[in-house]
Amino acid sequence: MCTFNGILKEYPWISIDSFLTTNCQVSQVFFISHIHTDHLRGLDEPIFAEYITNNRSIRIYCSEASRHFLSILPAYKHLSQFYSIINVDQPYTIENPMDKNIAITVTCFGSGHCPGSLMLLFEGSHGTVLYTGDFRLYSHQSNRHRIILSKKPIDTLYIDMTFFEPSIRQLPEREQACQELIHFIEQYDNRYFYLKTSARVGYEYIYTSLYQHFGILIHVNSEQYHLYDYLPQVQQALTIDAHGTRLHACWPKCSCAKSSIKIVLSVLWFTLQQQQQFNSPLIQISTDYYRLCYSLHSSYNEICTFIKQISPTHIHPIALPNQITPSRFNELLKQLGIDQFPTIYFSPSNFEQQIKRRYQTIENNNSNDDNDELDFDCGQNQENNEKQLYKRISNLQQPPTKK
Numbered sequence: 001m002c003t004f005n006g007i008l009k010e011y012p013w014i015s016i017d018s019f020l021t022t023n024c025q026v027s028q029v030f031f032i033s034h035i036h037t038d039h040l041r042g043l044d045e046p047i048f049a050e051y052i053t054n055n056r057s058i059r060i061y062c063s064e065a066s067r068h069f070l071s072i073l074p075a076y077k078h079l080s081q082f083y084s085i086i087n088v089d090q091p092y093t094i095e096n097p098m099d100k101n102i103a104i105t106v107t108c109f110g111s112g113h114c115p116g117s118l119m120l121l122f123e124g125s126h127g128t129v130l131y132t133g134d135f136r137l138y139s140h141q142s143n144r145h146r147i148i149l150s151k152k153p154i155d156t157l158y159i160d161m162t163f164f165e166p167s168i169r170q171l172p173e174r175e176q177a178c179q180e181l182i183h184f185i186e187q188y189d190n191r192y193f194y195l196k197t198s199a200r201v202g203y204e205y206i207y208t209s210l211y212q213h214f215g216i217l218i219h220v221n222s223e224q225y226h227l228y229d230y231l232p233q234v235q236q237a238l239t240i241d242a243h244g245t246r247l248h249a250c251w252p253k254c255s256c257a258k259s260s261i262k263i264v265l266s267v268l269w270f271t272l273q274q275q276q277q278f279n280s281p282l283i284q285i286s287t288d289y290y291r292l293c294y295s296l297h298s299s300y301n302e303i304c305t306f307i308k309q310i311s312p313t314h315i316h317p318i319a320l321p322n323q324i325t326p327s328r329f330n331e332l333l334k335q336l337g338i339d340q341f342p343t344i345y346f347s348p349s350n351f352e353q354q355i356k357r358r359y360q361t362i363e364n365n366n367s368n369d370d371n372d373e374l375d376f377d378c379g380q381n382q383e384n385n386e387k388q389l390y391k392r393i394s395n396l397q398q399p400p401t402k403k
């Protein structure tokens with residue numbers, strides 16, 4: 001989950017993935033790396049709409065896919081006229097609307113996280129900055145790295161370090177996880193399957209692979225279906241006809257999927273089982289209840305490979321592993337040859353923030369529309385999940401014990 005405040009230290013007139021009052025006070029140019037809700041904080045608030053309506057020079061830049069998604073999602077479509085497209089691999093010069101003498105060159109790259117997700121490279125008088133957004137690049141996918149490396153050396157790397165923890169050294173590649181899922185489904189000719197996803201987008205590879213393999217459409221709700229009007233190659237794998245299929249990824253779960261085999265697509269649960277080694281990305285939890293390790297974020301090894309290739313002077317994490325301490329974090333960075341001063345300090349409350357936000361989401365919305373792709377679903381059903389989360393939050397609210 002993104003915990004970055006959005007403001008680039010080097011270029012505070014630019015905010016990325018955060019649209020709160022603090023951002024509006026200093027930034028006039030905004031970027032959206034992708035459409036998971038932890039990267040859209042404040043964008044749906046009336047205060048931001050008012051700010052942008054009263055300041056017509058303000059711009060919000062995003063990929064074409066993100067603009068399409070945002071322009072049809074109820075919470076964000078009122079800002080349609082303000083989303084400006086930036087294309088990948090194409091440098092743009094962007095002026096500071098408050099001072100035309102200040103400009104920056106921005107180039108974006110795909111980040112391998114979800115449709116339309118971008119990495120952003122900024123080049124200007126205060127140094128070269130790369131913002132990865134959420135990213136998943138396998139260690140052998142070095143093409144994108146090479147493109148970035150052909151640019152100037154990176155002064156600051158703002159990077160998704162969600163799994164920057166040696167115990168999460170490797171995560172199954174998504175193709176491998178999907179293959180495992182296909183093998184599993186193949187064993188049950190007559191059973192119904194319910195795939196529990198935890199974000200709006202990011203599971204397209206699963207949908208299209210299942211459709212290609214089985215020739216069976218996947219049931220989703222109408223909003224989800226029309227999200228893919230822009231991506232017909234994904235949409236052709238989906239259906240809004242609940243009765244016509246035994247593969248369901250609908251939300252809320254339709255009555256046709258009631259006695260199905262439930263498979264939760266997520267990764268966080270696996271990373272929390274620290275002592276356990278899993279031989280397969282798909283594991284059984286109980287009768288008709290399974291989990292598939294499907295990560296949209298890079299593993300520890302993948303993050304390390306990326307950092308070594310980029311070799312930045314400074315690192316600024318935009319997301320951190322659960323409960324990592326600043327000293328541990330800085331020690332791990334040193335092992336990668338990055339000995340920055342001042343060392344990074346952050347409050348080790350990242351995990352608490354995540355759980356609290358997730359709980360508020362469930363409380364307020366009771367749907368998965370506002371979740372991002374890190375799933376806290378630890379129980380058999382929504383009610384259990386809420387209880388689990390509530391328990392964890394209650395514990396968090398106790399005063400901290402002194403060590």
Ligand SMILES: [Zn+2]
Nearest residue numbers: 036134372373
């Ligand atoms: Zn994301």
Ligand SMILES: [Zn+2]
Nearest residue numbers: 219248250254
């Ligand atoms: Zn369904």
